[in-house]
Amino acid sequence: MRAPTRLLIVDYDNLILDQLMTLEKSYNGLLNIEPVQEDHIDQDKLSEFNVVIIQIEKIKDLKKFSETIEKHFSGKVLLITDKYVDEKTRLAQTLGYNVHYKFGSSNALAEKLFEDFKENIIQKREALKTVIKEEDTIHLCVYSPQGGSGKSTIAINLAIQYTKANKKVLLVDMAQIGSIGAMLHVPNVHGGFSKLLERLEVEMDQQDLSHVHEECFYKYQQETCEFDILMSSSLIKMEKMRSAEVGRIQSVIRNLGYDVVIYDTSTEICERNLSIFDDCDKVVLVSTPDIISSWKLIQVKEILKTVGVSQKCVLIVNRFSKHLGFTNEELEIEMQMPLVGVIKEEKWIKYNVNEGIPITLQNHNKTNEVFSELAHKLCLINKNPKKKWGFKK
Ligand SMILES: Nc1ncnc2c1ncn2[C@@H]1O[C@H](COP(=O)(O)OP(=O)(O)OP(=O)(O)O)[C@@H](O)[C@H]1O
Ligand SMILES: [Mg+2]
Structure with a gap:
């Protein structure tokens, strides 16, 4: 089994955490994750994680955030937004961040986080010879x-x-x-x-x-x-x-x-x-x-x-x-x-x-x-x- 993906989630509620836990359960054995929900990012602990998921409103200054991330973190960053149109979200995209709409589907979330997610599911389903096509x-x-x-x-x-x-x-x-x-x-x-x-x-x-x-x-x-x-x-x-x-x-x-x-x-x-x-x-x-x-x-x-x-x-x-x-x-x-x-x-x-x-x-x-x-x-x-x-x- 692959080493678990360690995810740091900084959010106001447990929506993303719950979605990930449900995904892990429903794709039994396919996702090996260890999510940790925190109130803020502790830069000294960043190196313990592979992925950081952060609600965009939790970031006061995107440019400073970007600098900190560049200095202390080499993994994947996913920003979460719950607004359709938002200046900060647009700035984040301009800075090259991957953004996920909070109320979107959990499969879309997984696809953004785990590059091989879709591929893995297909392989697994073929192996199980289910009716799923x-x-x-x-x-x-x-x-x-x-x-x-x-x-x-x-x-x-x-x-x-x-x-x-x-x-x-x-x-x-x-x-x-x-x-x-x-x-x-x-x-x-x-x-x-x-x-x-x-x-x-x-x-x-x-x-x-x-x-x-x-x-x-x-x-x-x-x-x-x-x-x-x-x-x-x-x-x-x-x-x-x-x-x-x-x-x-x-x-x-x-x-x-x-x-x-x-x-x-x-x-x-x-x-x-x-x-x-x-x-x-x-x-x-x-x-x-x-x-x-x-x-x-x-x-x-x-x-x-x-x-x-x-x-x-x-x-x-x-x-x-x-x-x-x-x-x-x-x-x-x-x-x-x-x-x-x-x-x-x-x-x-x-x-x-x-x-x-x-x-x-x-x-x-x-x-x-x-x-x-x-x-x-x-x-x-x-x-x-x-x-x-x-x-x-
Ligand atoms: N190319 C076309 N030429 C002429 N009439 C058309 C054409 N395309 C659609 N219509 C007509 O326009 C009307 C509205 O079409 P339709 O119901 O498909 O639109 P809609 O976008 O689904 O509408 P709604 O927003 O109400 O769901 C229908 O009466 C349809 O026959
Ligand atoms: Mg219609």
């Missing part, structure tokens, strides 16, 4: 601070594209007021999140997982496509959802062997949405080409940077027309993120939504091509390029 799953989420920009339309049609490529797909409606049900004419009678959250209140074992499909997921079936949907719960339940609940839902989803999981979100920058961003491989940001939508996205960019997810963000411009407030190039430069797709504003798209028929299940070759290319790009830039996904061009 996490290494194959791609987690995407679609977000925009602008209502009506096309998040749900894009999430649904991406799901269809992956289904067309014979992938097992789960579409999760994480919006505060979900609209996937209305858009796909899903009957309002099955479990969804309400049932899943109820189920999560009791401990689940591997066998219970098989019931999740039947009880909580809706099977969307058309002649040419089939995927599962996890429907959102009531507005109040969605609004109250905290990162711990999101984490538990995600850990169930990770055990179900999907190839692609797509989260549709809503406009708020809240704990629920931030936890999803944290845990996804790619965050697809949608903008319309008008000045208001682009402006809102630019405001959000700072938050995404602060919580450390901006590197995995990509842009889509939807409802593209000639009447632009921002050009695509301007948006790309301003956001410093790659533009991976442009979808035109089409009257027929709007009309067909009411019929409950997703746009890429109709014979509009050009729109189909745009979505197919988009789905392809999102996988290629995300995962191991050696892995072939079998998309037909």
Whole structure:
């Protein structure tokens, strides 16, 4: 067994400590850690530790802190923040520190602390020959601070594209007021999140997982496509959802062997949405080409940077027309993120939504091509390029 990683945690509460202890327990034998929680950093004792985790508010002067660390410590430093936008956090990033959003997922925390964490889990799971196929799953989420920009339309049609490529797909409606049900004419009678959250209140074992499909997921079936949907719960339940609940839902989803999981979100920058961003491989940001939508996205960019997810963000411009407030190039430069797709504003798209028929299940070759290319790009830039996904061009 490897020597334990000694972690010094300087925090106001036990949240990070508890997360690490839970992780150690759940990844039985994989993490060998010795966390010590202190009220302050004692520089004489720093050499006893491999990692320092410190709540950013505990640091009075970042530059002085930086000097002390450089002089007395050669291990890893992780700063914890609980604010979305914060000058100190931005300064810390400029100084080259790794920052973690406190209410993010515990897996994301572990990935930041232990470089080989993900790799180890995959190896361990293979060795155990469990049904878990996490290494194959791609987690995407679609977000925009602008209502009506096309998040749900894009999430649904991406799901269809992956289904067309014979992938097992789960579409999760994480919006505060979900609209996937209305858009796909899903009957309002099955479990969804309400049932899943109820189920999560009791401990689940591997066998219970098989019931999740039947009880909580809706099977969307058309002649040419089939995927599962996890429907959102009531507005109040969605609004109250905290990162711990999101984490538990995600850990169930990770055990179900999907190839692609797509989260549709809503406009708020809240704990629920931030936890999803944290845990996804790619965050697809949608903008319309008008000045208001682009402006809102630019405001959000700072938050995404602060919580450390901006590197995995990509842009889509939807409802593209000639009447632009921002050009695509301007948006790309301003956001410093790659533009991976442009979808035109089409009257027929709007009309067909009411019929409950997703746009890429109709014979509009050009729109189909745009979505197919988009789905392809999102996988290629995300995962191991050696892995072939079998998309037909
Ligand atoms: N490219 C497009 N051309 C024309 N209409 C579109 C296009 N994309 C989306 N729409 C229409 O815009 C409306 C809003 O789309 P959608 O519900 O996908 O947006 P949203 O961002 O998910 O909204 P919300 O913020 O309410 O969740 C729908 O009626 C949809 O049909
Ligand atoms: Mg929506």
